[in-house]
Amino acid sequence: MKRKSTADASKSSAFNSTTLAILAGVFILGIGVGIGFSTTANSSIENVASREVIDRSAPNPDICAQYGASAIVSDTRIFVTLNPFTVYVTQPRMQPGCVLRSNNWAILESRKLVTSEQVRECKNRMNTFGYTNTLENSPQIDCLYQTDADKNRFFNQPGTGAPPAETGKF
Numbered sequence: 001m002k003r004k005s006t007a008d009a010s011k012s013s014a015f016n017s018t019t020l021a022i023l024a025g026v027f028i029l030g031i032g033v034g035i036g037f038s039t040t041a042n043s044s045i046e047n048v049a050s051r052e053v054i055d056r057s058a059p060n061p062d063i064c065a066q067y068g069a070s071a072i073v074s075d076t077r078i079f080v081t082l083n084p085f086t087v088y089v090t091q092p093r094m095q096p097g098c099v100l101r102s103n104n105w106a107i108l109e110s111r112k113l114v115t116s117e118q119v120r121e122c123k124n125r126m127n128t129f130g131y132t133n134t135l136e137n138s139p140q141i142d143c144l145y146q147t148d149a150d151k152n153r154f155f156n157q158p159g160t161g162a163p164p165a166e167t168g169k170f
Contacts (some may be wrong), residue, residue: 051070058097059133059135060134060135063098063135068099068100068104070098071097071099073096075093075095076089076090076091076092097130098131099128107135108131114141118143128146
């Protein structure tokens with residue numbers, strides 16, 4: 001039987017180390033390229049896949065972040081006919097919006113965007129205000145009803161954890 005010489009064994013060993021180093025380099029390069037593609041995919045305004053994109057798109061983003069929360073507003077109209085009974089739904093119109101915390105309504109009152117009567121009516125129903133468009137450019141302001149967080153089925157998914165304490169009291 002022929003035995004491999006030590007020179008052949010070292011060449012085989014070096015070849016394996018070189019191959020492993022090249023494969024590791026290709027693997028790391030692949031991860032870097034993948035991260036690069038995923039980062040650029042989320043920065044597009046058409047792709048609203050992150051909270052940062054929604055926060056930047058909100059009307060008056062600085063006021064919204066300080067006194068409320070940014071939101072995605074979906075305007076949909078529903079038509080119901082009774083004879084025959086049929087329901088028709090328009091295609092939703094999506095736009096950025098802002099929901100103010102109830103203790104920050106003075107911002108709207110000081111700019112004379114809501115009256116004291118509107119504030120009283122909204123407060124009586126334990127609601128809050130939300131708006132679209134900037135506060136300087138004729139915003140559309142609505143009194144909003146907040147649903148119960150305990151009825152939100154997204155919070156009951158395994159592995160998601162409990163929602164932050166401030167989400168229930170806006």
